[in-house]
Amino acid sequence: MASGAIYYDADGKEQVQPAEVVIVACNGVGTPRMLLNSVSGRFPNGLANSSGLVGKNLMFHPYSQVFGYVEEPLDSNRAPPLCLWSMEFYETDPKRDFVRGYSYQFSRGIGPITEAILSDADGRLPWGEDHHRIFRKLVGRRIGLSAICEDLPEEHNRVTLDPVLKDGHGIPAPRIDYTISENSRRMMDHGTARAKEVLEAAGATNIGVHSPIVNGGWHLLGTARMGTDPERSVVNEWGRSHDVKNLFIVDGSIFVTSGGVNPTCTIQALALYIADAMKQRLATLFD
């Protein structure tokens, strides 16, 4: 049984917080980092890690983004840029060369600052005399689709403790090893190809592709996975550690696949579900 948590306060002084129940909610990198750093005689490989899976199966959401420009202004300064979603390619289709799928997120137009920064980075917005003329062809006319791809668990994608890097208190920092899988890569390529078809049918030109995008979608998931088998999962089906009966994990690390959607709503739903499960089991919570 866990007896509480030890932490450094704002003045760098070590503090102890006793607790009847400990709930870890540091997400897909912070949670395994904390558990792997919490070694003891009983848990020499990290707390709650008898399965050896703490930190393994790290998953993200590789995004394939395709965009183009249309003639008519899209009113992008007057409403949210994300306006439509499609789950058409979400489920496994045996006719495709990948399993699982992705959701599409449609966007229409972005504001002048973002358009300027993105188009400058892509080299499509010139410096100098022609800047204003080109910018007026771009601003408010960008239309795009992003395929949010469902990453699947692979043990070689993982969070471990860095052998050298430490934080200001001397606690080992997380180290991340991750490679986009062939399945996710094929999913991204499929999403890119279909998005180009959609944009061309909509009359867009000047089409650009960012796959994967660098500045989004790197949601931190899967490193303390949920399951009924203590040898193949870290927490049980209601979020309790298989090894420590009063330790719960409530964050993105308990996902078993990444799901092809942004994860916050699912994490919130899991938090409510686990809280309900704890409430219903109060008399036998630690059995």
Next chain:
Amino acid sequence: MQSDSEASLSAAELRDLQCIAGMIIPASTEFGVPGADDPIIFADIMRSLGRDRRDVQAAISSLCALAGGAFTDQDASRRYAAAGSFRARGGPQVTALSRAILQCYYRDDRVVLSLGLEARPPFPKGHTLEQGDWSLLDPVRARPKLWRDAP
């Protein structure tokens, strides 16, 4: 009173940065807009450098090296050649310099108005939008469901 960003850039760096800003986005009589070297916009750039300050300073230094001396003192052809080489090289210095200039330029009221936009944020006043043609979604609604029911 000088901001932290102004205080940390030398007089020569300030002069070069203002020159570079005006090269990247020059004033235009055709579109009725100031350049990014406009005093009000440049003051905003300086106030807003924040965490980009070191990369922007490094960018100025790189541009001077490519131009063969203090950037502002070079003739226009050398400055444009240096800026072209610098941009083609890419990297965090280019990103930081561009972002510092573009983000302040495109929030200036005069520039925003020249684009046909209202010089105000969408909140809290909001906007009233005319309804689109929702019948476009009828074929989508008519399709059989393509998702699995939760067990």
